[in-house]
Amino acid sequence: MSSTSTSRGVHDLLRSAPPPPSAAPDGSAAGWSAQRTLPLRVELVRQWKRRRTQLVLAGLALFPVVLAALFARNRDAATGGTRFVDLATGGAVNFALFVVFASSTLLIIVVVALFCGDTVASEAQWSSLKYLLASPVGRSRLLRQKLVVSYGLALTGLVILPVSALIAGGLFFGFGPARTPLGSVIPAGEALFRLAIVIGYLAVSMLFVAALAFFLGVHTDAPLGAVGGAVMLVIVSTILDQVEDLGPVREILPTHYIGAWVDAFNDPVVWSDMARGAILSTAYAAVLLALAWRKFLRKDVLS
Amino acid sequence: MIGWLRASRLRTAVAAVAALALLLGGAWLLVGRDTGPAVAEQVERVPVGPEPDGTPVELDVAVYTADGGAARKPAVLLAHGFGGQRQDLVAQAQRLAQEGYVVLAWTARGFGQSGGRIHLNAPAFEVADVERLIDLLAARDDVQLDGQGDPRVGIAGGSYGGAIALLAAGYDQRIDAIAPRITWNDLAQSLFPQYAADGEPTTPAAFQPIDEPGVFKRLWAGVFFGSGSASSTDPTVCGRFAVDVCDAYSASAATGVPTPQILRLLEDSSPASVLDRIDAPTLILQGQADSLFPLAEGDANARGIAAGGTPVKLVWFAGGHDGGDQEDERLDAMTLAWFDRYLRDDGTPEDTRFEATGQPASLFGARTGADPQVLAAPEAPGIAGTPSPSRRDVALDGDEQTVVAPAGGNPAQVSSLPGLGAVVSTLLRGSQRALPDIPGQSAVFETAPFDDTFTLVGSATADIRIRTQAPDVTLFARLLDVGPGGAEAVLPNRLVTTVRLEDGGDQTVRVMLPAVVREIQPGHALRLVITTTDQAFAMPADPRTYQVSLAGSAALSLPVVDVTPLPADTTGLLVGAGIVVALLLAIAAIAIVVRRRSRHVAEDVDPELVDVPLVVRGLGKEYAGGFRAVSDVGFRVEKGQVLGLLGPNGAGKTTVLRMLLGLISPTEGELLVFGHRVTPGAPVLSRLGAFVEGPGLLPHLSGRANLELFWRATGRPMEEAYLDTVLEVAGLGADVERKVRTYSQGMRARIAIAQAMLGLPELLVLDEPTNGLDPPQIREVREVLRTYADTGRTVVVSSHLLAEVERTCTHVVVMHRGELVAAGPLDQVVAADAADAAPADLETVFLGLIGATS
Structure with a gap:
């Protein structure tokens, strides 16, 4: 823009542009359609190119490898125990289960909250939210596309972790069958199926965490506030769940059944608690997402 | 300010979530299980028979009744466990009262606030006390009567309270149903267990021990008696025990051999002596994790009562005195159903299925709160005329082995840890791995690995030959589940059985192994271990050796009980799923309504104005906090114009632009872009940049x-x-x-x-576009905007820089404090005000318009 020739170029280019084509009956520009705004692929690229996304997913892939290497180094020193922790080095599935168990209380929750809590709030922080909305992307559609992509990324993390653990566990400790503390053995094929159940249940039970983070994320311009707030509330719920005086109230705490996935390794699989957990998580998620939508559709977007 | 605003919004959101949780919790409490009629508690002191020395005794009694229901209701007596008191039973009593029973809970003689001393459920004392309590119920005007002085009444209780239920039902024929939990059949067999058996076992767990007292269960006996004698008000050796009980116990505990006095006393306190007299339908709830009153005790009670034709239901649940999952909710529901069936005659079909909770085979052991897997058989085998379980013989392998009993029984093998109950079950959750054998103390015999999966339900037996120079024999038997390759050996529920023979020499005995419910996997083997020591029991003081070998068929005899898993109760799940579906449907319905309405609004179009880039009418905005940013602003922008939106900081320019983009909603008035009213996400916004x-x-x-x-x-x-x-x-x-x-x-x-x-875009909106640009760039932007407007498109520029606007724009709108103060072509706005002031430039005009003196 500093050279005159370039400036003139701009004006020539502008003058040579055709006049605006006639608008559609709904007043929109030619070629625009509400159903085509903010495609999932575009939103995925916008999120995927963030260093944060790449680091989290890479971290989830590397964590089991590092853990397996440490376990393999110290294996000689470890005495055999019967808790599943002691069985972690028993094989690929045992190790994958150990990794999932060790991560399910906090790591997975933080990852889900991070993706789902930050997705709207970070747009607000960058001030890009208002441009998306004015472009225009319908508010409901914006939430839907962002939720699908952020939860999809969270699920990707949820799958990467055990898959990486399976591979790392298999390489370090062999691809044998899963062993239980009672001495019984679950054949490898069956154990993989059970592991798939575990991941499936975690995906459903994390709906609540995702919805909570998302709900907080549409309320704030501070991404860390939404993520931290969601993690804090989940932890508070977990703590309340330990208070036996609360009695039956504990059974409707959203995190009450968060550990029910271990039932997938019962013989036979015990479904009842996982079903309760799925119902509870879905119910909380439905209410929280409805509130998030309600808030966002009416919100004055100031940033 | 902004930071505080954001923080406060987040706080509001967090508070909203907390409120939602509270709301749901409250709704749960309202519709949940704790609803029901109010329950009245009436506490009284009931005089009963005096102590042998003439001391009068009063019992601490509470009666629970709920409003409503029949004028006369059946009654339930609730008895507490050893060392407890009636206050432990309040919750259970209230629930039963709400279900329509008159509930009487009492503290047994010798405990809590009741008077008297502990006679171990003796017929002349504790049993007579129950008869007195039944008289009390018969005299009440709200208790249903079967006859003069004969109320409709059942008894439920655990452990010590379970035994009083059985004994009272044997002595008092007015009792109509009982539900004893984790209690004994023969107290002598429980404290001096003898697992050398006579003949074949007749039920999965019960058997006939040989007629010689067994090995003193010293740790459990110590816990049991300790909880009755420890008393700060009576710091004597006997505490609140009756003198005869105390003396007999002390003598036996000192030697490890029962005296005739204590055997007579224990027999009086044992339901075994009265089973043939019990005609009250009996629900027997026995625990698998119970080294004090093991499954065999419950089987013996069931067999004895059913022999007389009385309905009996036998349940082996997961917990017991050793801890584990007590399944309280399930057992309480079964007890209520039992009383509803036999006290209230609710017409439900008789349910005498045998139920056994399966061992969790999870990788993680038992998880508290998880539903147990219940296995059931139509009838308890060997009870009520059903055939005894058939047996499967599995060959054992092992030569004669010499085992050593060390002097003083030390060091000793560790199996069960009596009295620690919940602590142990927490520490050892999921781990029932056998502790390593002490070298030289164990004889080991093992089966070949099994090819099939089967569930062992009950006691295995084995015949063994014992040779010794010692005057008598004390040995312990365990059955381990051994994983492939002998890697892991599990001692189910850490249970062990005992054999005591009063003579040494060379003899063959049939040893009963602990009754368990355990699924044996393919590749696993069973291992019979005979040891000389176990720290939970009294052992001979002299060192000795035994030669142990297999006898008879050299086989392990396993009971075969055909059980199938019961389907889980899914009503609650269906209700929950129904609520979620209803919730989702409601949300979807609301979403559809909202969408319809917004579509309707979006079609709001003024056909006269489709060629006018922007029309603003009566626009006003008051923010949520009450701050009014814009009032009654109206102007119009035609194609090809470059409109300057002018005003000092805070004039409301940005608020107008935000409304133009649909980011915030006007409180009054409207904006029309090419005739279409602007709403959030309106399609017409696609023609606007x-x-x-x-x-x-x-x-x-x-x-x-x-x-x-x-x-x-x-x-x-x-x-x-x-x-x-x-x-x-x-x-x-x-x-x-x-x-x-x-x-x-x-x-x-x-x-x-x-x-x-x-x-x-046909309408380009720029807010302070030259901020941060240097002068050549500012000029460049200005020219670009002019060219842009020349192509028939329209530009709206807001600025507080007067010179900027003056040089760029064809038209201006001047705002001040949220209101429009002037609008029109640039030259007209300047001229209109320039009538009396000679040098007409925008700055002068502007300062005049906003009331600032120049």
């Missing part, structure tokens, strides 16, 4: 990627973006490939202006 209140770029992407992704987010074809033209406007050259986070403020502004011009 904007740069308002600073750039909004993704810092992790390059300038070009930002523009491309922004355009792709509109969903329109790339060739309509005029990306090259727009990049030329930005004029960043090669810098357009750098990440935005490395840009200067001016570069960001230029990319943002370029972004606004993507697709060459």
Whole structure:
């Protein structure tokens, strides 16, 4: 823009542009359609190119490898125990289960909250939210596309972790069958199926965490506030769940059944608690997402 | 200010979540299980028979009744466990009262606030006390009567309270149903267990021990008696025990051999002596994790009562005195159903199925709160005339082995840890791995690995030959589940059985092994271990050796009980799923209604104005906090104009632009863009490009990627973006490939202006576009905007820089304190006010308009 020739170029280019084509009956520009705004692929690229996304997913892939290497180094020193922790080095599935168990209380929750809590709030922080909305992307559609992509990324993390653990566990400790503390053995094929159940249940039970983070994320311009707030509330719920005086109230705490996935390794699989957990998580998620939508559709977007 | 606002919004959201949780919790409490009629508690002291020395005794009694229901209701007596008191039973009593029973809970003689001493459920004392309590119920005007002085009444209780239920039912024929939990059949067998059996066992767990007292269960006996004698008010050896009980116990505990006195006393306290007299239908709840009153005791009670034709249901649940999952909810529900069936005659079919909770085979052991897997058989085998379980013989392998009993029984093998109950079950959750054998103390015999999966339900037996120089024999037997390759050996529920023979020499005995419910996997073997020591029991003081070998068929005899898993109760799940579906449907319905309404609004179009880029009418905005930013603003922008929106900071310019973009909703008035009313996300906004209140770029992407992704987010074809033209406007050259986070403020502004011009929109809205630009760039922007308007498109520029607007714009709108103070072509606005002031420039006019003196 500093050279005159370039400036003139701009004006020539502008003058040579055709006049605006006639608008559609709904007043929109030619070629625009509400159903085509903010495609999932575009939103995925916008999120995927963030260093944060790449680091989290890479971290989830590397964590089991590092853990397996440490376990393999110290294996000689470890005495055999019967808790599943002691069985972690028993094989690929045992190790994958150990990794999932060790991560399910906090790591997975933080990852889900991070993706789902930050997705709207970070747009607000960058001030890009208002441009998306004015472009225009319908508010409901914006939430839907962002939720699908952020939860999809969270699920990707949820799958990467055990898959990486399976591979790392298999390489370090062999691809044998899963062993239980009672001495019984679950054949490898069956154990993989059970592991798939575990991941499936975690995906459903994390709906609540995702919805909570998302709900907080549409309320704030501070991404860390939404993520931290969601993690804090989940932890508070977990703590309340330990208070036996609360009695039956504990059974409707959203995190009450968060550990029910271990039932997938019962013989036979015990479904009842996982079903309760799925119902509870879905119910909380439905209410929280409805509130998030309600808030966002009416919100004055100031940033 | 902004930070505080954001924080407070987040706080509001967090508070909303907390409120939601409370609301749900409250709803749960309202509709949950704790609803029901109010329960009245009536506490009284009931005089009963005096102690042998003449001391009068009063019992601490509470009666629970709920409003409503029949005028006369059946009654339930609730008895507590050893060392407990009636206060332990309040919750259970209230629930039963709400179910329509008159519930009487009492503290047994010798405990809590009741008087008297402990006679171990002796017929003359504790049993007579129950008869007195039944008299009391018969005299009440709210208790249903079967006859004069004969109330309709059942008894439920655990352990010590279970035994009183059985004994009272044997002595008092007025009792109509009982539900004893984890209690004994023969107290002598429980404290001096003898697992050397006579003949074949008749039920999965019960058997006939040989007629010699067994091995003193010293740790459990110590816990049991300790809880009755420890008393701060009576710091004597006997505490609150009756003198005869105390003396007999002390003598036996000192030697480890039962005296005739204590055997007579224990027999009086044992239901075994009265089973043939019990005609009250009996629900026997026995625990698998119970080394004090094991499954065999419950089987013996069931067999004895059923022999007389009385209905009996036998349940082996997961917990017991050793801890584990007590399944309280399930057992309480079964007890209620039992009383409803036999006290209230509710007409439900008789349920005398045998139920056994399966061992969790989870990788993680038992998880508290998880539903147990219940296995059931139509009838308890060997009880009530059903055939005894058939047996399967499995060959054992092992030569004669010599085992040593060390002097004083030390060091001793560790199996069960009596009295620690819940602590142990928490520490050892999921781990029932056998502790290693002490070298030289164990004889080991093992089966070949099994090919099939089967569930062992009950006691295995084995015949063994014992040779010794010692005057008598004390041995312990365990049955381990051994994993493939002998890697892991599990001692189910850490149970062990005992054999004591009063003579040494060479003899063959049939040893009963602990009764368990355990699934044996393919590749696993069973291992019989005979040891000389166990720290939970009394052992001979002298050192000795035994030669142990297999006898008879050299086989392990396993009971075969055909059990099938019961389906889980899914009513609660269905209700929950129903609620969720209803919730989702309701949300979907609301969403559809909202969408319909918003579509209706979006079609709000004024056909007269479709060629007018912007019409503002009566626009006003009051923010949520009450701050009024804009009042009654109206103006009109025609095609080809460059409109300057002018005003000092805080005049409301940005608020108007936000409303123009549909980011905030007007409180009054409307904006029409090409005739279409602006709402959030209105399609007409696709003909508008904007740069308002600073750039909004993704810092992790390059300038070009930002523009491309922004355009792709509109969903329109790339060739309509005029990306090259727009990049030329930005004029960043090669810098357009750098990440935005490395840009200067001016570069960001230029990319943002370029972004606004993507697709060459018919209405271009720029808010303070020259902020951060240097003078040549400012001039460049000015010229670009003029050219842009020349193409028939329209530009709205807001600024507080008068010179800027004066040189760029064809028309101006001047705002001040949220109100419109002037609007029109630039020259007219200047001229209108310039009537009396000679040097007409915008600055003078502007300062005049906003009331600032120049």
